Amino acid sequence: xxxxxxxxxxxxxxxxxxxxxxxxxxxxxxxxxxxxxxxxxxxxxxxxxxxxxxxxxxxxxxxxxxxxxxxxxxxxxxxxxxxxxxxxxxxxxxxxxxxxxxxxxxxxxxxxxxxxxxxxxxxxxxxxxxxxxxxxxxxxxxxxxxxxxxxxxxxxxxxxxxxxxxxxxxxxxxxxxxxxxxxxxxxxxxxxxxxxxxxxxxxxxxxxxxxxxxxxxxxxxxxxxxxxxxxxxxxxxxxxxxxxxxxxxxxxxxxxxxxxxxxxxxxxxxxxxxxxxxxxxxxxxxxxxx
Numbered sequence: 402x403x404x405x406x407x408x409x410x411x412x413x414x415x416x417x418x419x420x421x422x423x424x425x426x427x428x429x430x431x432x433x434x435x436x437x438x439x440x441x442x443x444x445x446x447x448x449x450x451x452x453x454x455x456x457x458x459x460x461x462x463x464x465x466x467x468x469x470x471x472x473x474x475x476x477x478x479x480x481x482x483x484x485x486x487x488x489x490x491x492x493x494x495x496x497x498x499x500x501x502x503x504x505x506x507x508x509x510x511x512x513x514x515x516x517x518x519x520x521x522x523x524x525x526x527x528x529x530x531x532x533x534x535x536x537x538x539x540x541x542x543x544x545x546x547x548x549x550x551x552x553x554x555x556x557x558x559x560x561x562x563x564x565x566x567x568x569x570x571x572x573x574x575x576x577x578x579x580x581x582x583x584x585x586x587x588x589x590x591x592x593x594x595x596x597x598x599x600x601x602x603x604x605x606x607x608x609x610x611x612x613x614x615x616x617x618x619x620x621x622x623x624x625x626x627x628x629x630x631x632x633x634x635x636x637x638x639x640x641x642x643x644x645x646x647x648x649x650x651x652x653x654x655x656x657x658x659x660x661x662x663x664x665x666x667x668x669x670x671x672x673x674x675x676x677x678x679x680x681x682x683x684x685x686x687x688x689x690x691x
Contacts, residue, residue, distance in 0.1 A: 420495035436590035459569035462642035472520035523569035
């Protein structure tokens with residue numbers, strides 16, 4: 402088996418700035434599409450489009466753009482991959498102490514400090530705040546360095562960031578794992594990402610991280626708070642959600658393309674996962690998107 406190298410992403414601040422800001426077009430669809438982590442806090446804004454979001458233990462499908470804040474060393478996959486359809490994303494990355502050891506301890510920075518603490522679990526922002534601050538985020542790269550710094554602080558200090566948001570990972574999920582665990586989970590998550598449409602044998606994945614099957618199952622459950630089988634199943638169901646929204650193919654084809662060999666098992670799993678049948682999910686999503 403060809404090994405998949407885990408990613409510790411090295412972030413370099415933009416010229417003249419204490420943090421990094423970059424824009425990625427749809428054609429640059431290999432940006433961070435592997436499971437990776439970095440000490441920088443990451444703010445990602447997608448103006449349009451749809452795809453799968455994978456942050457920590459959280460797996461879901463998004464459409465009509467996205468705005469998300471990812472905490473330091475919180476493993477995630479980039480949203481701009483060959484399976485993700487959107488036109489443009491802006492990514493801002495900053496170390497938690499990018500303005501000095503005690504800058505965020507002053508009273509005026511209380512909102513931002515609180516936001517950074519919540520970001521350890523990953524934060525998804527709602528449509529209202531996305532529409533408010535999204536254009537401001539896109540405009541940052543056009544400003545001079547000082548205006549850019551004041552702009553990001555103004556955006557992060559927006560009170561609605563906390564009011565119009567959802568925490569993606571439960572508090573009991575251990576975000577800051579040891580580097581050895583991060584490397585192991587990177588290998589496993591990347592492998593699932595690349596092979597979820599195939600039959601994934603436990604023996605194969607266990608050998609990938611040099612463990613026996615029982616040891617791997619215990620390790621994965623302890624690290625991720627779910628069994629490996631459930632993680633793979635959830636990944637397939639999120640992919641099915643994307644296909645239901647974006648492709649005009651029948652349910653049986655969606656089941657097959659998502660890695661399910663049995664249509665009955667897919668239908669039951671999808672309803673357990675979303676609370677709706679696949680056909681109902683597709684109908685309701687079409688009404689929302691209209």
